[in-house]
Amino acid sequence: MKINLHEDIPDSGLILDISEEPEKIAPLLHGLDFSVEGPVAAHLEIMRTKEGALLTGHLCAALRLTCSRCASEYSLRVEPDFTLYYVVGIETEHEKELHASDLEVTMIPIPELDTDDILISQIAVELPIKPVCGEKCKGLCPKCGIDLNSERCGCVIEEEPVVDTRFAALKGFKVKR
Ligand SMILES: [Zn+2]
């Protein structure tokens, strides 16, 4: 949903309760490493300011992620609260300094907000860098690839021998007598 800061926000502020179906969100996640399960619900309050808009919000979403250890899919619930301050225009160096100590400012070239963009960027902030299905996930066997969470294999995992690089050059070198 697009919101024009001049036309769509009453003086008392705009309160939005949104629920976006996963089918609508899916095409917007292009290039991101997750999908959503069920609708993404959000409560947004937008106040017009002299420079742009102040937005506070809360969202709830269930994400489907791929475990970085065992490659299985798992669900993760995220419920971030956020405050965003929008300033319309192109930021000058002087303004950058003024805003540096302030809360984070997002510059927008035109007086318009896109709620889909807001939801997706706030979900993206919540994504774990290394998604893991559970603390105790044992991952896959590095030899046979079996999922060690549900199965067991007889592989013997040898510790990689530490090769002293000083002697590596001598490997395969036969001494002639
Ligand atoms: Zn896992």
Ligand SMILES: [Zn+2]
């Ligand atoms: Zn194995």
